[in-house]
Structures are given as C-alpha cells and as structure tokens.
Amino acid sequence: MKKILAIALALCMIFAQAVVVAPTAEAADGVTISLWTYPIGKWTDEATVKGFIEEFNAVHPEINVVVEYLDYTNGDDKVNTAIEGGNAPDIIMEGPERLIANWGAKGLMLDLADMVPEGTYEGVVSSCTNAEGAVYELPVCMTAHCMAINYEAFEAADALQYIFFFNHTATTENFFKAVQAVYDAGSPYVGTVYCGGQGGDQGTRALVTNLYGGTYANPEHTEYTYASEENAKALAALCAQDGITFDPSIVASDEIQNFVNGTFQMAFCWNATQEVNNADALTFDVFPMAFPAEDGVPSLQGGIWGYGIFDNKDEARAEAAKTFIKFLVDDDAEYAKVVEATNFQPVRDVEGVYEGNELMAEYALMNPMMGDYYQITKGWTQARTEWWNMLQRVGDSDGSAETILAELQTAQDAANAAAAAE
Amino acid sequence: MKPRTSAGRLTSRSLVLHENVAAYLFLLPFLIFFVGFVLYPMFMCVYTSFFDATMGREDIFIAFANYKELFNDEVFWIALKNTLVIVLVSVPVTCAFSLWVASVISKMPIAATSVFRCIFYLPVVTGSVAVTMVWKWMFNNYYGIFNYLGQNMGLIDKPINWLGDTRYALGCIILILLTTSVGQPIVLYVSALDNVDKSLVEAAEVDGATPFQAFWKVKWPQMMPTTLYILVITTINSFQCFALIQLLTSGGPKNSTMTIMYYIYYNAFKLYRYGYGNAMGVILAIIIAILSAVQFRLGREK
Structure with missing residues (x-):
C-alpha cells in the first residue's frame, strides 16, 4: 500500500509540473x-x-x-x-x-x-x-526631447538674460555664459554630462551635436558621423566649462532625480512627461529649453x-x-x-x-x-554603447580637441563596423 | 508447491524493482528540470559557441572564429583581469573574515551567537537589488554618506566619485560583494567550530599546545571540508558577479568594473551575439572548473 501511495505521489509531482509547462488555453x-x-x-x-x-x-x-x-x-x-x-x-x-x-x-x-x-x-x-x-x-x-533649467536658480544668478524666452532656447555662447553665472553664484553642479549607461543618452547626444552644429548620423541613416570637428569642439568646451562635469556614475534617471531635488541646476534629459511625473517633488519652476545652438536654431532629438x-x-x-x-x-x-x-x-x-x-x-x-530621427540607423545598439563609453573617456581625458576627436573616431569606427555587419 | 527459497527470491526481486521504480519516479521531477535547465543549456552553450548566432536568422557555422575573436578582444581581457582581481581579493578575505567572526561569536553564549549569526546573515536574505541600491546611495557623489563623513572628519577635501572613478570603482564593487558574501560562510564556520571534537582540543591543551597550535593542528584540519566548500562556493559566486555591476556601473567607468559575466550579458543580450557570448561562457566555465578542481585537490591533500 505504501508503495502504491509513493508511486501515486511521485506521479502527482510529475503531472503538477506538466500542468506548469502546459500552454495556457485560449479563450473558449x-x-x-x-x-x-x-x-x-x-x-x-x-x-x-x-x-x-x-x-x-x-x-x-x-x-x-x-x-x-x-x-x-x-x-x-x-x-x-x-x-x-x-x-x-x-x-x-x-x-x-x-x-x-x-x-x-x-x-x-x-x-x-x-x-x-x-x-x-x-x-x-x-x-x-x-x-x-x-x-x-x-x-x-x-x-521633442529637450533640456530644462531651474528657473529660480538662474534668476538668482542673473543668468536668465542669456535665455531666449520667445522660443525657449539660447545661443551656444550665451549658454556657457549662463552656466558660468550660475556656477559663480555658488552652484558647483550646474549641469552634468551623465555617462554611466545608455539610459536617456539622447540628452547628451543632442547637447553635443547642437552646440556647434555637429551631426550624429548621415541623412540616409547608413552610417554614423559623430567624429567631427564640431562635436570635438563641443565636448572640449563642455570639459573646460566650470559647473559642467562628466559623471560616469550616473545615468539620465539619476540626473533627473538630482535636478528635481535641486542638486543640479539643469537637466539634459527632459520632456513633458518628466515634469508631469515629478510635479509633486519639484520645489521650483522648471523652464523647459531647446538645446543651445550657435545660431540659436536647434535640431531636437525626437x-x-x-x-x-x-x-x-x-x-x-x-x-x-x-x-x-x-x-x-x-x-x-x-x-x-x-x-x-x-x-x-x-x-x-x-x-x-x-x-x-x-x-x-x-x-x-x-x-x-524636431530634427532627424537617426535612431533607426543600423548598428544602433552598439552606437549607443560606444557613445557613453566615449563620454567616459573624454571626461577622464586632458580635454583637448585632438584627444577628443581621436576618442570620437574610435567610437564612430566601432559603431560603423557594427552597422556594416548588420 | 514451489520451494520457499525460490518464491522468496522472486518476492525480494520484485520488491527491489518496485523500490527502484518508486525511487526513479521521485527523482524524475528533479531530473526533468536538471536535464531541461542545466544539461541542455550547457550543451547548447558549447554548441552555439561554434556559430555566428543572432536573432532572426539561421545560425552560421564558424568553427572556432568566436574563440579566435575572443583572444583578440581587448575588453574581454580587461573583464578577465577584473574578474580575477575580484576573485583573488574577495575569496581569501571572505574566508578569513568569516572564520575570524565565527571563532569570536562561537565562544559567546548561545543567544548572542544566534543574534550575531542573524545579523551577518541578513544581507544574504535581503534582496540583492535593495542592498545594492542602499550602497549606491552611500557611495553617491553628491549626497552620499561616505563623502559626507569623509569631509566632516577631514579625511577628504572634496567629494570622491566612488563609482565614477577608475581608481575606486572596482574596490567599491569588491567591498559590496564582501558584505553580501560573508553571511553564509560565517554560519557554516560556526557550525563547523561547534562540531570540532572537544576531547581532542582538551588533549592538545593538556599536552601544552598554545591556543594557536590547538587551532592550527586540531581544529583547522577538522574544519577542512567546510573550508573547501566555502572556497568553492565563494570562488564561483565571485566569478559570477553580475547584479552589482548591472545595477551600479554597467562595467564602467572605462571598463574598470567590466567582468566576464557582465560582458557575456552585454554581448548576448544587448548586441544579440549569442555565439560570441556563449564562447565566453565556455571559457568562464573552464576557468571555474579548473580552479574548483585545484581547490578540491589541495583540500584533499590537506
């Protein structure tokens, strides 16, 4: 009797598993x-x-x-x-x-x-x-992904004079003046080029490519083009700017959190949803901005x-x-x-x-x-990884345009190799 | 009428058969899982490592090309070096620290021993994501408690980007790994120390052995099987360090915390290079197998 019970028990265990792996039945x-x-x-x-x-x-x-x-x-x-x-x-x-x-x-x-x-x-x-x-x-x-500034911090630093209110943007020159003013007013972390991972990397891409008119990919979306003099100049300017840091320990979600809690005075990864989702935590006015461009005409990442x-x-x-x-x-x-x-x-x-x-x-x-939707270029996953890894290296470099251009080239070559392999 | 002996033999044979059937039926659920989720994936891992395998198309046989590429992949070597550093630091430190803590708390009253065992075991039963998030907050560059204490105590002039600086990031990972690794060894060592034959220790002491000699010559050999188990388990866990990297650094900055496990994940699940990821998995398995064999060999000799 015990044997029969034992066998029955073992069979129950097997059938129990069979039930677990059986596909869910369709609605009748x-x-x-x-x-x-x-x-x-x-x-x-x-x-x-x-x-x-x-x-x-x-x-x-x-x-x-x-x-x-x-x-x-x-x-x-x-x-x-x-x-x-x-x-x-x-x-x-x-x-x-x-x-x-x-x-x-x-x-x-x-x-x-x-x-x-x-x-x-x-x-x-x-x-x-x-x-x-x-x-x-x-x-x-x-x-259109954009950036945002802490309106009150900029106002207190007399930095609002550098912002175009009618179209929510600034020229590159004025952007750096505004960052300097906020930094001089006592904010050590005005903005941060986050590069701990790929989360929200559209913010750093848009920032860099807009500053001096660089590009990320060609209009045909067949290859990446970010190893350019313009982008190297932009990264060198960011490296040299007081109040702007490159931080490999954070990603966009951390940046947003630091912006919302007042640690950072600007966020490079922002959109309407962020403002809606963080409405309860925000203790200051958020002023959404298009990324700064030399001619004041930015091309936003959509x-x-x-x-x-x-x-x-x-x-x-x-x-x-x-x-x-x-x-x-x-x-x-x-x-x-x-x-x-x-x-x-x-x-x-x-x-x-x-x-x-x-x-x-x-x-x-x-x-x-809104600018070109280049995210559909082949090799996209690799290109993203190369981008934030490149930012980590640039942030830890001597900050010269030559070094930065070499880093951009290394990243671009790897991204294009991945695009060609797909 | 059949002879009793013959009938008895038949009965016992049939009993053995029944018992065997029952035993195999009890084993069957486990065997199904073992074959389906351990043996089959292991076989597929080795098999796929010889293919250019990705999503959405047939695999292409490329023989040893993945392995060849692996040996020319700079990041793989960095990942291997980082992994070995993690293993070489965390395994001895975990063993030594656990043994020290266990030897201290095993001398305490039973209630105190239980309390300390629970305290040290807490990080093991706490979700790794929760533990990692707490550490992430403590290491935070802008408002982390380490920078706050360091600056207030005059130990550092300005905040250190613990997880964003190539000089500190791997050390931080190892520190977190240690805190989550010592719980189980401590519990095991406390049990092992309890099971040491007290009469042998007393005899050694009567013969004039110092406390160190009594530990080294009498207790330590008796704890060898436990130590061996701890060494193997800790080594494997250290090699497979993944969640910490995934949650804290994604292998950065500048690949300074890239481990083989994370690199496998990155290649297989981010770039969909299944064959290449599997080739790395095979290499990792071989390294772990060799190290485990060496540890067992040394343990047996001891």
Whole structure:
C-alpha cells in the first residue's frame, strides 16, 4: 500500500509540473492576444490600460487582451527572451529604434503600412518606415526631447538674460555664459554630462551635436558621423566649462532625480512627461529649453512611440491585434484619450487633446524644432554603447580637441563596423 | 508447491524493482528540470559557441572564429583581469573574515551567537537589488554618506566619485560583494567550530599546545571540508558577479568594473551575439572548473 501511495505521489509531482509547462488555453470562444508596453506615460499604469481594454471589450468581447508591463532596464531582455522562446507578444508599444531598427530589421514584425490613419504627419510616418517602405510601427505619440533649467536658480544668478524666452532656447555662447553665472553664484553642479549607461543618452547626444552644429548620423541613416570637428569642439568646451562635469556614475534617471531635488541646476534629459511625473517633488519652476545652438536654431532629438505587431504566424491573433490597435487610433475621440495617457504630443491634428493644458502647450513649442530621427540607423545598439563609453573617456581625458576627436573616431569606427555587419 | 527459497527470491526481486521504480519516479521531477535547465543549456552553450548566432536568422557555422575573436578582444581581457582581481581579493578575505567572526561569536553564549549569526546573515536574505541600491546611495557623489563623513572628519577635501572613478570603482564593487558574501560562510564556520571534537582540543591543551597550535593542528584540519566548500562556493559566486555591476556601473567607468559575466550579458543580450557570448561562457566555465578542481585537490591533500 505504501508503495502504491509513493508511486501515486511521485506521479502527482510529475503531472503538477506538466500542468506548469502546459500552454495556457485560449479563450473558449475567441482569441487571446498579448500587449506588452514600455513605460510611456501612463501606459504602464494598470488602471489606465485596463480602462482602454474594457472600452475595447465592450465592442469586441471576443478578443481577450492580456497585458505585460515592461521597464527600460529589463524590458528588452524580457522581449528578446520571449522571441527566442517563440513566445513573442502580439502587440508591443515602443519606439522605432526597437520596432524598426531592431526587431523589424530582423524580420519579426508585421507591415502596418495600410493601417496608418490619414493625416498622420509625414515626418513621423517616414521615421516609422524602413528603407523598403514597410511600416513596423503605427505611430501614436511623439515628443521633442529637450533640456530644462531651474528657473529660480538662474534668476538668482542673473543668468536668465542669456535665455531666449520667445522660443525657449539660447545661443551656444550665451549658454556657457549662463552656466558660468550660475556656477559663480555658488552652484558647483550646474549641469552634468551623465555617462554611466545608455539610459536617456539622447540628452547628451543632442547637447553635443547642437552646440556647434555637429551631426550624429548621415541623412540616409547608413552610417554614423559623430567624429567631427564640431562635436570635438563641443565636448572640449563642455570639459573646460566650470559647473559642467562628466559623471560616469550616473545615468539620465539619476540626473533627473538630482535636478528635481535641486542638486543640479539643469537637466539634459527632459520632456513633458518628466515634469508631469515629478510635479509633486519639484520645489521650483522648471523652464523647459531647446538645446543651445550657435545660431540659436536647434535640431531636437525626437521620440516617437506607437504600436508594432509581432509576426507570430497566427492569422487570427494578428487580425485581433490589428482590430485592437485600430480601435485605439482610428477614432479621434479614443485616440485623444490614448495620446493623453502617454503625456506626449499627438502625431496628427486632432481636436480635444490636452484642451486648456498650459503645460503641454508650452512643451508643444518644441515640436517644430524636431530634427532627424537617426535612431533607426543600423548598428544602433552598439552606437549607443560606444557613445557613453566615449563620454567616459573624454571626461577622464586632458580635454583637448585632438584627444577628443581621436576618442570620437574610435567610437564612430566601432559603431560603423557594427552597422556594416548588420 | 514451489520451494520457499525460490518464491522468496522472486518476492525480494520484485520488491527491489518496485523500490527502484518508486525511487526513479521521485527523482524524475528533479531530473526533468536538471536535464531541461542545466544539461541542455550547457550543451547548447558549447554548441552555439561554434556559430555566428543572432536573432532572426539561421545560425552560421564558424568553427572556432568566436574563440579566435575572443583572444583578440581587448575588453574581454580587461573583464578577465577584473574578474580575477575580484576573485583573488574577495575569496581569501571572505574566508578569513568569516572564520575570524565565527571563532569570536562561537565562544559567546548561545543567544548572542544566534543574534550575531542573524545579523551577518541578513544581507544574504535581503534582496540583492535593495542592498545594492542602499550602497549606491552611500557611495553617491553628491549626497552620499561616505563623502559626507569623509569631509566632516577631514579625511577628504572634496567629494570622491566612488563609482565614477577608475581608481575606486572596482574596490567599491569588491567591498559590496564582501558584505553580501560573508553571511553564509560565517554560519557554516560556526557550525563547523561547534562540531570540532572537544576531547581532542582538551588533549592538545593538556599536552601544552598554545591556543594557536590547538587551532592550527586540531581544529583547522577538522574544519577542512567546510573550508573547501566555502572556497568553492565563494570562488564561483565571485566569478559570477553580475547584479552589482548591472545595477551600479554597467562595467564602467572605462571598463574598470567590466567582468566576464557582465560582458557575456552585454554581448548576448544587448548586441544579440549569442555565439560570441556563449564562447565566453565556455571559457568562464573552464576557468571555474579548473580552479574548483585545484581547490578540491589541495583540500584533499590537506
């Protein structure tokens, strides 16, 4: 009897495992699709996302949407592991650098060209389109990444005279004068070129390339071009400037935290979402600014976010995923709610978005300054890593333009080699 | 009527068979996991290391090209050097410090021993992310407690960027690793010291042995199996140092905290160079296997 019990127990343990590894059954009368979303505004807020799904299910009860919330630290690993394991999500919400330059380039995404709503800004659509004309990302929202200053600290240092208030920017010359003034007024850390990792690296890229008119990649997005005299001059100027430090121990999120708590007087990684998310912690007025340029006409780094659909070789799930996305973006009223949940700007003219919201109106001033969306250049992952590693070396160098140019060249060569290998 | 002996033999054979079946069935759940999550990945690691493997396309057989590239990869050598520094510093320090703490607290009353055991074991059971975040705050360049205390006590003139300076970053990583590594060895050493045959120690003392001689000649040999286990486990843990690097420095500044584990992760999961990452994994496994074998050999000789 004991033996029989023992064998039964052992069998129970085996079957228990079999249950664990068995795939989840589909909903009896419909299709279950998965939506994985990165933290784009409130798109990782369960109540917000659940609200959209409930609205969708009121119209399409046959489609069950299961949500997975990602973060920027481990999100890529999670998605890549799922792809390798043959369990890629159906819908993913992110930007072109991942959807087009990464997973799209590897042939993992469905072409959504026929789903782009009329009136979507041409520049946005082209940023979501690859060289072969496939649209792997249905754009939903966008922002122009900018920087921000502590208005009160600048005012106290009499540094506001160097800022153009009408278009929220400054010339390169005036920018350095303003930093010096704030530093002289007693702030040891006016701004920091963070380079501890890739998080928020668009801020340092935009700062460096704008100061003296440098570039990051060519307009065709075939190779990186950041090893230039202009960028070397910009980095040398930053190295020499009092109040500006290169810090390899922090990334953008740390910089933002230090700006919000008043340690830094400016942040190079900023946008409307940062101000909304940190509203409770901010004890001073934030003045958002476009990055300084020699001629006062900056070219801002854009961010575009939207939906992509993984090609899971399942017609029913692909159709269900498309139905879900169309529900969110086709109808203007629903789309307005979707955009507001991102805290970013819409990608087409639509009434009712951020009506009466002064903060968003202020940040919308930056949109016309949006520059080339070079994040879809091949070898992007390597290029990013090379960039912040280069900044670490520059920050620890003698600061001469020659040394800096050599470091830029080393980084660019590695990035271009990676681009050529893809 | 069959003879009793024959019938008895048949019964015992069938009993053995039943017991074996039951035993294997009990082992089966573990074996399924072991084969699926240990043996198979190990085999795939070695197999994939001979391929140019990435996401979204068929793997291309390239024989030993990954290994050839590895030996010409400057960052790999830096990572290997950093990893060896971590191992060479943290393993002896962890063992020596744990033994010292264990020998001190094992002489205390039972209640005090338990309290200290708990205190030293706390970092082990606390989530590594939480521990690392606390350390990150303490090392902070702008408002960290180390800079605050150092400046107030006149030890430093200006804040030190502990994690952002190539001179200090690896030392900081090793310090954190030590604090999270000593808990288990201390508990093991306390148990080992409790299990030392007291009559042998007393006999040595009666024969005029000094406390050091009694420890070195009597206690230490009896604790050798524990020491060997601690050495092997600490060595492997030090080689596999990853979370600290991922959370604190991403291998920087200027690769000064790059370890092999982090470099494997970077190549495999950031650049999607699975074959290259696996080749590094194979090299790391070989190094750990050799070191463990040496440690076992030395331990057995002792």
